[in-house]
Amino acid sequence: MTESTMKPPKKALTPVKWMREHLFSTWYNSLLTVVVGYLVVTSVGPLLNWALFDANFQGADASDCSGAGACWLFISQRLNFFIYGFYPDELQWRVDIMFLLLAVAFVPQFIERFPGRKWFGIFGMTGLPVIGYFLIPGGNFGLETVESTKWGGLMLTLILAYIGILASLPIGVLLALGRRSEMPIIRGLSVVFIEVWRAVPLITVLFMASVMLPLFLPEGMNFEKLMRALIGITLWQSAYMAEVIRGGLQAIPRGQYEAADALGLGYWKKMGLVVLPQALKLVIPGIVNTFISLFKDTTLVLIIGLFDVLGTVQSTVTDPAWQNVAVEGYVFVAFCFWIFCFGISRYSQNLERKLDTGHKT
Amino acid sequence: MGNPMTEQTQTSEVKSSAQGETGKNPGIIRVEGMHKWYGDFHVLKDLNLTVKQGERIVICGPSGSGKSTFIRCINRLEEHQQGKIIVDNVELTDDIRHIDTVRREVGMVFQHFNLFPHLTVLENCCLSPIWVRKVPRKEAEASAMEYLERVKIPDQAHKFPGQLSGGQQQRVAIARALCMKPKIMLFDEPTSALDPEMIKEVLDVMIELAGSGMTMLCVTHEMGFAKTVADRVIFMDGGEIVEEAPPHDFFSNPQEARTQQFLKQILAH
Ligand SMILES: Nc1ncnc2c1ncn2[C@@H]1O[C@H](COP(=O)(O)OP(=O)(O)OP(=O)(O)O)[C@@H](O)[C@H]1O
Numbered sequence: 227m228t229e230s231t232m233k234p235p236k237k238a239l240t241p242v243k244w245m246r247e248h249l250f251s252t253w254y255n256s257l258l259t260v261v262v263g264y265l266v267v268t269s270v271g272p273l274l275n276w277a278l279f280d281a282n283f284q285g286a287d288a289s290d291c292s293g294a295g296a297c298w299l300f301i302s303q304r305l306n307f308f309i310y311g312f313y314p315d316e317l318q319w320r321v322d323i324m325f326l327l328l329a330v331a332f333v334p335q336f337i338e339r340f341p342g343r344k345w346f347g348i349f350g351m352t353g354l355p356v357i358g359y360f361l362i363p364g365g366n367f368g369l370e371t372v373e374s375t376k377w378g379g380l381m382l383t384l385i386l387a388y389i390g391i392l393a394s395l396p397i398g399v400l401l402a403l404g405r406r407s408e409m410p411i412i413r414g415l416s417v418v419f420i421e422v423w424r425a426v427p428l429i430t431v432l433f434m435a436s437v438m439l440p441l442f443l444p445e446g447m448n449f450e451k452l453m454r455a456l457i458g459i460t461l462w463q464s465a466y467m468a469e470v471i472r473g474g475l476q477a478i479p480r481g482q483y484e485a486a487d488a489l490g491l492g493y494w495k496k497m498g499l500v501v502l503p504q505a506l507k508l509v510i511p512g513i514v515n516t517f518i519s520l521f522k523d524t525t526l527v528l529i530i531g532l533f534d535v536l537g538t539v540q541s542t543v544t545d546p547a548w549q550n551v552a553v554e555g556y557v558f559v560a561f562c563f564w565i566f567c568f569g570i571s572r573y574s575q576n577l578e579r580k581l582d583t584g585h586k587t
Numbered sequence: 588m589g590n591p592m593t594e595q596t597q598t599s600e601v602k603s604s605a606q607g608e609t610g611k612n613p614g615i616i617r618v619e620g621m622h623k624w625y626g627d628f629h630v631l632k633d634l635n636l637t638v639k640q641g642e643r644i645v646i647c648g649p650s651g652s653g654k655s656t657f658i659r660c661i662n663r664l665e666e667h668q669q670g671k672i673i674v675d676n677v678e679l680t681d682d683i684r685h686i687d688t689v690r691r692e693v694g695m696v697f698q699h700f701n702l703f704p705h706l707t708v709l710e711n712c713c714l715s716p717i718w719v720r721k722v723p724r725k726e727a728e729a730s731a732m733e734y735l736e737r738v739k740i741p742d743q744a745h746k747f748p749g750q751l752s753g754g755q756q757q758r759v760a761i762a763r764a765l766c767m768k769p770k771i772m773l774f775d776e777p778t779s780a781l782d783p784e785m786i787k788e789v790l791d792v793m794i795e796l797a798g799s800g801m802t803m804l805c806v807t808h809e810m811g812f813a814k815t816v817a818d819r820v821i822f823m824d825g826g827e828i829v830e831e832a833p834p835h836d837f838f839s840n841p842q843e844a845r846t847q848q849f850l851k852q853i854l855a856h
């Protein structure tokens with residue numbers, strides 16, 4: 227690891243050389259380049275025309291759309307609904323604050339040298355949900371109550387995904403540890419929990435949470451539908467998370483456990499300081515994959531009557547006042563999901579790079 | 588191991604520290620009639636051993652004879668099923684508090700180092716003092732640096748284990764164990780995963796440690812080391828202690844046939 231002033235020789239490539247090396251190196255590469263090039267050229271033009279040049283951005287309702295291109299004013303006109311659902315207009319600043327805090331907590335995570343970015347992240351995982359817990363439903367501190375039935379749109383999607391992700395990670399860790407525990411009762415319970423939840427489709431979980439759970443709960447104890455959906459999603463997700471994390475735990479060599487034991491670290495310190503940091507790092511790709519699929523699976527809450535971003539768009543494109551805007555609507559939804567999922571993915575790559583300590587086994 | 592310097596260490600202070608403790612202490616480690624099974628396999632058979640404070644014991648024997656299992660019983664990485672193990676007046680039983688107490692006083696160095704790859708060298712050394720002994724971080728780091736200096740790698744303190752050579756890693760592992768200020772150090776073949784040129788740097792550290800009066804149990808095939816620092820050499824075979832003698836007698840005048848055979852093999856090359 228000694229510093230050296232000598233740099234590896236740079237490969238200087240002229241554009242022509244670059245093309246020859248990357249696009250036309252063999253006859254089949256050349257063929258592929260030509261075919262793909264043709265497809266790109268013929269499809270990009272119409273796509274741009276539809277999305278930009280022939281599209282309508284200005285106006286008030288469907289009659290302002292020419293029909294030649296995309297009717298984006300549909301999105302801008304109904305944007306409020308897509309983001310806040312039925313959340314009252316005059317109280318939407320509360321949601322805006324949460325969006326802002328979300329950005330404050332997570333944008334620094336993408337900026338390598340941002341001072342104290344770790345603390346912003348920690349805030350995002352602790353302070354942010356607490357503030358949201360009081361701010362969004364209201365009912366305390368002189369804030370007007372907003373029933374959870376009024377929540378919807380992107381805001382609801384983010385709430386479901388955020389809480390699902392945040393809660394399923396620690397529960398998943400505990401379940402994974404439980405499944406590898408030496409105590410038969412704990413191990414048995416963990417196995418049963420994981421295998422039961424993992425074997426049930428999320429739709430079924432949501433149905434049961436919204437229809438069956440109230441039947442089992444004692445008289446007078448009733449959660450809101452959203453709460454029930456959240457609990458269902460979290461437990462279901464935890465079972466998946468547990469198995470991903472167990473994979474990581476199994477990859478940690480026995481010597482690590484023994485060294486921790488020999489140093490006198492007890493069970494929780496051994497796990498928390500030695501085993502889990504390594505195991506979680508190993509399975510970051512798996513964890514992120516699970517997060518991303520959860521993020522998208524939240525759209526299933528539509529079937530129990532919650533309007534997430536997909537739900538709000540879907541209910542609008544079937545609105546007689548707006549016709550033939552389904553494509554625009556779904557492109558918008560896809561874009562919303564893509565932005566967040568891509569963000570999660572980029573962040574995890576940053577994290578993996580940062581945690582790399584040059585140890586390969 | 589024809590190292591003239593180490594031979595000197597042996598004759599001067601090394602022996603005296605061990606004898607100073609004789610008599611007043613019944614033995615910092617006492618193993619009495621200890622048996623262990625893996626399933627139906629009887630690995631350790633009726634082991635008896637008393638180690639006095641400051642004594643240095645070398646354990647050798649053919650592969651599979653139970654040497655590792657034996658020393659791993661002393662800090663309860665393995666459980667024994669019969670007999671007694673008493674370390675620093677604490678008997679090892681199922682009682683988790685006894686186990687914790689013993690592990691705090693017993694450091695261990697493994698064949699494959701087992702450093703924590705996600706922590707820097709310094710963090711490896713400070714982890715247990717901070718979390719188990721509750722030493723303030725500053726103090727723990729200062730003390731860790733002293734031990735890293737003692738094993739001659741203070742300049743590597745902020746690197747990760749994956750960036751060090753095998754010999755350096757093993758010296759970090761020794762420093763990490765010493766940071767807990769243990770009364771006893773166990774070594775399980777600390778040099779057998781190392782390239783020949785790195786063996787000496789680790790042995791030198793161990794010899795220095797032996798000179799400081801540390802109670803040591805070393806499983807090793809480094810006979811030069813045994814001759815230099817051991818107070819007693821124990822030969823194990825088939826899960827039994829076959830022979831036990833001071834190094835001079837052990838090497839020049841082994842009593843048991845199995846010991847003679849083993850020594851013939853190991854000294855042949
Ligand atoms: N976890 C285990 N389960 C079952 N048998 C084991 C286990 N660990 C070790 N053994 C067996 O116990 C015997 C003693 O093993 P041990 O590792 O103590 O030998 P050793 O003297 O240290 O040998 P080596 O010089 O190869 O390290 C061997 O026959 C081994 O196969």
Ligand SMILES: [Mg+2]
Nearest residue numbers: 654655656776
């Ligand atoms: Mg061994």
